[in-house]
Amino acid sequence: MKELPSITKLTNSFSKLPGVGVKSAERMAYAVLNMDPEDVGEFSEALKQAVENIHKCPCCGVYTEDEICEICSDKGRDHSVIAVVSEPKDVLALEKMNSFNGVYHVLGGVISLSKGKSIESLSIDSLVEKVDKGDVKEIILATSATLDGETTAVFIAKLLDGRGVEITRLGYGLPMGASLDYADSLTLAKAFESRKKI
Amino acid sequence: MKELPSITKLTNSFSKLPGVGVKSAERMAYAVLNMDPEDVGEFSEALKQAVENIHKCPCCGVYTEDEICEICSDKGRDHSVIAVVSEPKDVLALEKMNSFNGVYHVLGGVISLSKGKSIESLSIDSLVEKVDKGDVKEIILATSATLDGETTAVFIAKLLDGRGVEITRLGYGLPMGASLDYADSLTLAKAFESRKKI
Numbered sequence: 033m034k035e036l037p038s039i040t041k042l043t044n045s046f047s048k049l050p051g052v053g054v055k056s057a058e059r060m061a062y063a064v065l066n067m068d069p070e071d072v073g074e075f076s077e078a079l080k081q082a083v084e085n086i087h088k089c090p091c092c093g094v095y096t097e098d099e100i101c102e103i104c105s106d107k108g109r110d111h112s113v114i115a116v117v118s119e120p121k122d123v124l125a126l127e128k129m130n131s132f133n134g135v136y137h138v139l140g141g142v143i144s145l146s147k148g149k150s151i152e153s154l155s156i157d158s159l160v161e162k163v164d165k166g167d168v169k170e171i172i173l174a175t176s177a178t179l180d181g182e183t184t185a186v187f188i189a190k191l192l193d194g195r196g197v198e199i200t201r202l203g204y205g206l207p208m209g210a211s212l213d214y215a216d217s218l219t220l221a222k223a224f225e226s227r228k229k230i
Numbered sequence: 231m232k233e234l235p236s237i238t239k240l241t242n243s244f245s246k247l248p249g250v251g252v253k254s255a256e257r258m259a260y261a262v263l264n265m266d267p268e269d270v271g272e273f274s275e276a277l278k279q280a281v282e283n284i285h286k287c288p289c290c291g292v293y294t295e296d297e298i299c300e301i302c303s304d305k306g307r308d309h310s311v312i313a314v315v316s317e318p319k320d321v322l323a324l325e326k327m328n329s330f331n332g333v334y335h336v337l338g339g340v341i342s343l344s345k346g347k348s349i350e351s352l353s354i355d356s357l358v359e360k361v362d363k364g365d366v367k368e369i370i371l372a373t374s375a376t377l378d379g380e381t382t383a384v385f386i387a388k389l390l391d392g393r394g395v396e397i398t399r400l401g402y403g404l405p406m407g408a409s410l411d412y413a414d415s416l417t418l419a420k421a422f423e424s425r426k427k428i
Contacts, residue, residue, distance in 0.1 A: 036284060073281070
């Protein structure tokens with residue numbers, strides 16, 4: 033007996049997800065057969081709806097269901113401060129802190145030699161355009177504190193240098209709630225560097 | 231900014247899968263947005279098709295797209311030897327060793343005190359019926375080598391005792407504590423070879 037075609041197809045689809053290998057994908061496919069058919073219907077519909085309803089905001093690159101995302105269309109926010117992030121989901125993480133009132137610019141990745149991601153594949157041109165229009169006061173480079181995130185931040189900082197805009201980078205240091213002896217030495221060194229008077 | 235409704239729905243659906251927590255589900259939902267829309271369409275369709283096309287064989291309980299599964303309808307197989315397994319996917323694992331020519335009976339689970347699964351929820355009655363018809367020579371209890379699998383095997387062995395059928399259990403080539411569907415074909419074949427009367 034061979035695997036049923038319907039299960040093979042489903043396994044293939046699941047294995048395209050991040051962190052899901054063939055064996056897990058197979059388990060998931062069989063789990064679907066044990067699920068409430070109504071739940072599976074909702075699942076199938078949710079996938080279709082996601083692709084149909086969601087697109088990237090033409091202004092900042094965040095995922096949205098509206099024409100322009102709610103951040104870009106919010107006149108109460110400070111459009112002269114732009115936080116530059118790598119992925120749309122990073123915006124959600126930053127919004128959760130509830131203290132940033134500027135707007136965002138999503139690069140759509142980071143420069144990565146190992147993954148073969150070059151500058152051309154990121155939306156950097158549109159960022160330069162925004163800056164050149166002259167209404168931007170500050171660019172906060174909020175890419176991850178990884179090698180690729182750093183490389184990207186340094187690259188953009190150089191590119192925007194001399195265009196009359198203040199360029200800042202997220203502060204480094206100990207994550208809140210972390211004990212000192214669990215922090216790696218690079219983080220500790222960075223925390224020492226960026227120490228402040230209290 | 232709140233999470234988009236379409237993403238929330240998709241995250242909910244993913245989190246219903248085995249081994250997928252909220253954080254992984256969220257990652258998967260965002261990964262879908264980065265996927266080729268055609269792939270997502272196929273994924274959505276595969277889910278729908280799986281529920282529509284696949285049902286359990288009324289004869290043995292294996293998942294099938296036909297009225298009766300190909301094993302039960304195969305006259306070349308020995309219908310007097312029945313391997314009793316816990317889940318439909320176990321049949322696939324056993325079929326991969328290519329050396330068993332009998333048929334199957336899927337219980338739909340194992341007796342489990344911890345999961346509150348009792349004897350009534352398993353299809354044991356239909357197994358007894360098959361035996362009582364008198365055409366069955368051997369019942370191979372091929373449940374997993376776990377506590378629950380053992381309990382179930384012993385229970386069925388006692389139930390069928392004295393009904394004129396030989397009852398065997400998979401040999402202990404299976405490493406104890408392992409799930410049947412994770413065992414390799416060679417181990418499974420060895421286990422079949424060394425099956426013993428209980």
